[in-house]
Amino acid sequence: MKATSRAFKANARHALGDPNLQRAMVNLRTGFAERRAHAVAQLPEWEELREQAVAIKKDALAHLDFYLEAFEQKVIANGGQVHWCRDAAEANETVLAICRRLGAKTVTKGKSMIGEEIGINDHLAANGVTPVETDLGEYIIQIRHEPPSHIIAPAVHLVKEQIAQSFRETHRDLDPARPLMDSRQMCDEARAVLRPRFLAADVGITGANFLVAETGSSIIVTNEGNGDLTQTLPKAHIVLASLEKVVPTLEDATTILRLLARSATGQEFSSYTTVSTGPRRRDDADGPGEYHVVLLDNGRSALLGGEFEDMLRCIRCAACLNHCPVYRAIGGQSYGWVYPGPMGSVLTPSLIGIEAAGNLPNASTFCGQCESVCPMKIPLPKMMRHWREREFQRHLPPPAYRLGLAAWAFFARRPALYRLVADVGARVLGVIGRGRGRFRALPLAAGWTQTRDMPAPEGRSFMSLWVERQSQRKPR
Amino acid sequence: MTEKPRVALFVTCLVDLFRPSVGFAAVKLLEDAGCTVEVPRLQSCCGQPAYNSGDRHSAQAIARTVIAAFAGFDYVVAPSGSCAGMIKVHYPVLFADDPSTADQARELAGRTYELISFLVDVMKVERVTARYDGVATYHDSCSGLRELGVKAQPRRLLASVAGLTLKEMRDCEVCCGFGGTFAVKYADISDKIVGEKTDNIRASGADTLLAGDMGCLLNMAGKLERDGDPTKVRHVAEVLAGVAGPALGEPGDGA
Numbered sequence: 001m002k003a004t005s006r007a008f009k010a011n012a013r014h015a016l017g018d019p020n021l022q023r024a025m026v027n028l029r030t031g032f033a034e035r036r037a038h039a040v041a042q043l044p045e046w047e048e049l050r051e052q053a054v055a056i057k058k059d060a061l062a063h064l065d066f067y068l069e070a071f072e073q074k075v076i077a078n079g080g081q082v083h084w085c086r087d088a089a090e091a092n093e094t095v096l097a098i099c100r101r102l103g104a105k106t107v108t109k110g111k112s113m114i115g116e117e118i119g120i121n122d123h124l125a126a127n128g129v130t131p132v133e134t135d136l137g138e139y140i141i142q143i144r145h146e147p148p149s150h151i152i153a154p155a156v157h158l159v160k161e162q163i164a165q166s167f168r169e170t171h172r173d174l175d176p177a178r179p180l181m182d183s184r185q186m187c188d189e190a191r192a193v194l195r196p197r198f199l200a201a202d203v204g205i206t207g208a209n210f211l212v213a214e215t216g217s218s219i220i221v222t223n224e225g226n227g228d229l230t231q232t233l234p235k236a237h238i239v240l241a242s243l244e245k246v247v248p249t250l251e252d253a254t255t256i257l258r259l260l261a262r263s264a265t266g267q268e269f270s271s272y273t274t275v276s277t278g279p280r281r282r283d284d285a286d287g288p289g290e291y292h293v294v295l296l297d298n299g300r301s302a303l304l305g306g307e308f309e310d311m312l313r314c315i316r317c318a319a320c321l322n323h324c325p326v327y328r329a330i331g332g333q334s335y336g337w338v339y340p341g342p343m344g345s346v347l348t349p350s351l352i353g354i355e356a357a358g359n360l361p362n363a364s365t366f367c368g369q370c371e372s373v374c375p376m377k378i379p380l381p382k383m384m385r386h387w388r389e390r391e392f393q394r395h396l397p398p399p400a401y402r403l404g405l406a407a408w409a410f411f412a413r414r415p416a417l418y419r420l421v422a423d424v425g426a427r428v429l430g431v432i433g434r435g436r437g438r439f440r441a442l443p444l445a446a447g448w449t450q451t452r453d454m455p456a457p458e459g460r461s462f463m464s465l466w467v468e469r470q471s472q473r474k475p476r
Numbered sequence: 477m478t479e480k481p482r483v484a485l486f487v488t489c490l491v492d493l494f495r496p497s498v499g500f501a502a503v504k505l506l507e508d509a510g511c512t513v514e515v516p517r518l519q520s521c522c523g524q525p526a527y528n529s530g531d532r533h534s535a536q537a538i539a540r541t542v543i544a545a546f547a548g549f550d551y552v553v554a555p556s557g558s559c560a561g562m563i564k565v566h567y568p569v570l571f572a573d574d575p576s577t578a579d580q581a582r583e584l585a586g587r588t589y590e591l592i593s594f595l596v597d598v599m600k601v602e603r604v605t606a607r608y609d610g611v612a613t614y615h616d617s618c619s620g621l622r623e624l625g626v627k628a629q630p631r632r633l634l635a636s637v638a639g640l641t642l643k644e645m646r647d648c649e650v651c652c653g654f655g656g657t658f659a660v661k662y663a664d665i666s667d668k669i670v671g672e673k674t675d676n677i678r679a680s681g682a683d684t685l686l687a688g689d690m691g692c693l694l695n696m697a698g699k700l701e702r703d704g705d706p707t708k709v710r711h712v713a714e715v716l717a718g719v720a721g722p723a724l725g726e727p728g729d730g731a
């Protein structure tokens with residue numbers, strides 16, 4: 001996917017002025033944040049569970065090579081195949097090669113953020129293979145030719161009128177007078193349209209929430225059951241997974257699953273949890289003829305052992321997005337790449353470079369809400385700060401900003417000089433602002449005063465007043 | 477009787493520059509609680525703007541002056557969760573590459589507190605004698621809440637203020653959109669976030685907004701004023717100490 005993270009500010013401005021998006025984002029709070037809070041409050045062992053999950057992932061990351069090789073051996077023993085891919089291009093080629101060998105015309109897809117990351121749909125389409133998204137949200141953005149705005153609810157930025165309109169424009173063979181008012185009707189319509197495509201598909205692609213080293217299984221969770229059809233009906237099931245998805249045992253996966261649904265949607269468990277282990281065996285009633293795992297690195301192994309390693313614990317629950325005031329204000333597409341919100345602001349610079357993604361770690365108030373809800377206890381603000389440090393070292397922030405900061409720091413680190421300046425500054429600002437009690441415009445803070453006043457100082461610095469009062473208190 | 481604890485007030489740059497009354501309110505509250513208060517003269521800022529802008533070097537230089545200025549006191553207290561959090565939580569991390577300063581930073585962190593939580597948790601203050609006639613709502617500033625656990629303490633003391641009723645607003649724990657330089661660098665996003673905050677403030681039915689951090693207060697007050705909203709905005713310490721000058725942004729005769 002082509003990144004527009006450089007244009008973050010313009011993207012955000014556009015989003016702030018989009019009434020549909022603003023209306024849609026209101027649902028995020030009731031739909032996700034409040035439900036999560038309720039689910040977490042119901043579970044007394046929540047904190048303990050977090051600790052366990054963090055320990056599991058830390059162990060998995062510390063011995064990543066071991067667990068991945070163990071996983072591969074199990075997959076092979078089950079009759080499947082693992083394809084190690086360094087980057088997006090290798091992964092795309094691998095998937096295309098499988099499709100070509102099987103003479104695939106249509107590919108059904110379950111939701112996969114890795115699919116978005118490598119741009120698999122475009123690659124397949126450009127090579128004569130038609131990808132069909134089967135997750136309702138993914139299907140909606142596919143027919144609208146939009147990137148996802150959320151990692152578990154890709155169409156969350158849309159209101160239902162927009163979706164109905166897209167359905168009418170796309171499903172032209174249906175009765176134009178049909179009612180399409182509520183989500184039930186739209187869901188049914190999508191189902192009816194997708195059903196024959198499941199049957200026609202030659203290859204099914206899904207993502208993976210976990211890879212299990214112990215059994216060689218991949219696990220996905222969905223609420224629509226589309227993943228099951230995607231992977232059992234076609235000739236081949238391809239799993240797109242990044243390498244940090246591996247956990248040692250099935251037991252470990254279930255521990256983390258207890259956190260995942262609660263953090264994501266406030267459910268105790270997602271409606272469908274599907275474990276796939278190899279292709280169809282002789283006695284199985286159904287299942288794919290082939291089972292492939294496309295294991296993607298794409299820059300992740302470079303994070304091991306560094307200051308961003310903790311990010312590899314992420315289970316993509318989206319709690320950090322749902323609770324982020326910035327994400328809630330501007331939606332996910334403003335971030336300009338696959339992963340939005342706080343987790344994206346840490347991950348995106350690691351994957352596409354800080355030059356392209358520099359705005360993202362800066363566009364945070366550091367309110368800390370993301371870290372406090374993250375089930376995997378990932379210190380997201382700390383890692384955004386690390387990015388800011390790298391950026392600063394490389395002189396990437398705008399010169400005016402750096403100059404202002406340097407001037408301020410010059411005084412701040414020299415308290416005696418600072419006192420002189422602050423005492424005078426307080427008086428000057430106080431005299432100017434005294435009459436009204438506030439400023440309606442201020443140089444250097446034009447962004448602020450465009451929409452907010454700046455309360456005026458009281459007129460003297462605390463320190464100068466304090467010194468005065470002290471000398472009155474104890475006359476010499 | 478044990479000796480009175482010697483407390484150094486870390487004024488914070490925004491209180492120093494914008495609102496000395498908060499500093500004097502803090503001194504009064506600390507003295508009423510039985511502390512001897514001193515204000516080291518050679519203080520400027522905690523260094524957070526540099527730290528959060530990725531300028532680790534300047535942040536360290538500023539932090540060193542803070543460590544020096546506040547050596548030897550029993551406690552260091554700031555009327556701000558953000559600045560206290562910077563010293564308490566971030567200074568030790570800031571010097572991870574400099575073990576000897578890191579030791580000093582940890583030592584300072586161990587005796588540094590945000591004002592209201594210090595009064596309640598350390599000085600065991602249970603009530604104040606102030607009076608404030610009004611209905612207030614309290615915004616939980618992010619660093620105080622999430623880094624230092626400031627939540628119950630201000631509410632507990634506010635409950636003892638004669639004439640004051642506390643009405644909680646919706647989402648009182650959600651960020652106000654200030655975020656230091658964020659409010660200027662990403663002004664339109666910041667404005668959207670503070671707009672939601674002031675909607676919640678209005679909906680609470682309170683006539684007064686209180687919080688424990690000047691940055692957030694300036695942001696919310698600025699938005700309310702621009703919208704012509706008459707809600708009074710004050711630092712929580714002013715109300716607890718019974719200081720009654722003009723509210724933030726109200727015209728005054730200067731201090």
Ligand code: SF4
Binds near residue numbers: 263314320
């Ligand atoms: S960073 Fe944490 S909260 Fe955000 S998606 Fe990943 S696991 Fe969930």
